[in-house]
Amino acid sequence: MSQQRTPVVVREVRQETGDIKSFFLTGVDGAVLPPFKPGDHIDIELQEGTVRQYSLCNGPLETDAYHISVKKEAASRGGSRILHENVKEGDVLHISPPRTNFPLTTEATRHIFIAGGIGITPILSMLRHLQHENRPCELHYFTRTEPDTPFRGELKASLQSALHTGLDAERTKEQLANILSSRTDGSHLFFCGPAPFMSAIRALASSLGWPEDSVHYEYFSPPDTAATATVDTPFQVYLAKSQCTFDVPAGKTILEVLRAGKIPAESSCERGTCGACVVKVLEGTPEHRDSFLSDFQKKSGKKIALCVSRSQSPLLTIDL
Numbered sequence: 001m002s003q004q005r006t007p008v009v010v011r012e013v014r015q016e017t018g019d020i021k022s023f024f025l026t027g028v029d030g031a032v033l034p035p036f037k038p039g040d041h042i043d044i045e046l047q048e049g050t051v052r053q054y055s056l057c058n059g060p061l062e063t064d065a066y067h068i069s070v071k072k073e074a075a076s077r078g079g080s081r082i083l084h085e086n087v088k089e090g091d092v093l094h095i096s097p098p099r100t101n102f103p104l105t106t107e108a109t110r111h112i113f114i115a116g117g118i119g120i121t122p123i124l125s126m127l128r129h130l131q132h133e134n135r136p137c138e139l140h141y142f143t144r145t146e147p148d149t150p151f152r153g154e155l156k157a158s159l160q161s162a163l164h165t166g167l168d169a170e171r172t173k174e175q176l177a178n179i180l181s182s183r184t185d186g187s188h189l190f191f192c193g194p195a196p197f198m199s200a201i202r203a204l205a206s207s208l209g210w211p212e213d214s215v216h217y218e219y220f221s222p223p224d225t226a227a228t229a230t231v232d233t234p235f236q237v238y239l240a241k242s243q244c245t246f247d248v249p250a251g252k253t254i255l256e257v258l259r260a261g262k263i264p265a266e267s268s269c270e271r272g273t274c275g276a277c278v279v280k281v282l283e284g285t286p287e288h289r290d291s292f293l294s295d296f297q298k299k300s301g302k303k304i305a306l307c308v309s310r311s312q313s314p315l316l317t318i319d320l
Helices: 079-085 117-132 152-156 169-180 195-207 254-260 295-300
Strands: 006-017 020-027 040-045 051-055 066-071 092-095 110-116 137-143 161-165 187-193 215-219 235-239 244-248 278-283 303-305 315-318
Touching: 020 079, 040 066, 051 066, 051 117, 066 079, 066 117, 110 117, 110 169, 110 195, 117 137, 117 187, 117 195, 137 169, 152 161, 169 195, 187 195, 195 215, 235 254, 244 254
Parallel strands: 110 137, 110 187, 137 161, 187 215, 235 315
Antiparallel strands: 006 020, 006 092, 020 066, 040 051, 040 092, 235 244, 278 303, 278 315
């Protein structure tokens, strides 16, 4: 289901690296853009009905435009390819209001950020915000080469930033272990990057005793485990508010079945990464296949991502 969209003008397109471009979006005819928070992202409607989510890189003083940076992916499903090849300065795009799946916590006494590649985008907004407020934080940024490192001038000038370039998988894991082993009370960890990189950090944080509520992350693409879940089993889903039941067969998602039944349901990425389609579970046991909900949320069984997850129980009751 589509949200309300706002037209914006592409004020500037900037080549950051060989495969990363920044886009600066302003309100049409000087319209004021809605406020945003560190970690927020926007949905952008592109051609052929394609909708993609991109994190805002903005700092707290950059309120005249939304700044997104996009890597052109070799296996692009359309979003990054369209932006890199078709979108130019002066074009009008339609976007959602900013929202967050990756909020910056206020209770942390120290923020530790780890980014890999294009995963720097939401982290950069958080770092800029905390630096503006003179709050303790540190960034560890892993990239393949220096020319592949966007914002390297700004980050090199920051005393809170450490750039780790050209490390192989084993050296990367060693460096991550060094970073995570030095946790102090009140520290919170935030990380974003390629799925294998994320999985390694999650495993290390768990093995080194980081409390679950101090570990925060955002996936841009599903981890391998989300794509190789167990074999589909048919089940029924009951909508408590609508008071109707639908059969969910193997090979169909809850979201697809609800759409076929003309039931409005919010969605966006449809890969289990953005959280737009997450709803409350009132009865039954979800079979989680998303990468949005935390391990704690999955264990509680109180929420489900309609776009990818299924049910372990014959009947699942949800708050729709």
